[in-house]
Amino acid sequence: MREHFVLAEGDKFHIFEQLEPGAFIYDPDYAVQEPRTDDFMIIQIISDARRADEKAATIKALCENLGTTLGVKSQDVVVVLSTISTLEDFSLGHGISATTAAAAPA
Template sequence: MALTRVSLLKGKSTEYKQAILKNLYIAMNETFNLAEDNDFMVIHEHESDGFVYGKNYLNIPRTDDLVIIQITANNTRTLEEKKALYARIAELLNQDLGVRKEDVFISLLEVKKEAWSLGCGLAQYA
């Protein structure tokens, strides 16, 4: 299970945003073996006054094309799977959309399986 939130500055086309989501789904499927139809994703667009980031944090030069990706997933993946996910997301966004790898910021939040209710007020994975 995964829930993915993407934040970026306002102004990108619908096609661009849909391509981000498509590529995230591909990367997560390849590296995290998501179940079919497990694509719960949202995009949040921000005005420049509500989108603040470290332009050179850890000596990584970032631009206003920064894509912030937050993935909430079950805490069942290995370190190698996580590294593969990060690399694959950056690679796909770069290849398909020209997003600089420096502008791909990923945060993975891991939760226990019982942390989900996927509808009906039930804890389906508990």
């Protein structure tokens, strides 16, 4: 994420949720050449708008890194990029939009 989305060092907000077998219903064959396994996961990324090449590079790197480090097969990784229009759609705390916070002196 940091390499392809050019994120700041402290920009880390992650939620990991592991579901019990049977609690995650999915089609093992939908839109893939090989069936998905029990390692199937969905990664959702919410961010500000990004260029197409940044998004493509991030998705590719996620799949490759999961395969290399954890042995997760590429058909087991679905990535959903949810982008917002502007920083005013974010608040990083105190009920202040990110646009206002970014404009305030440090």
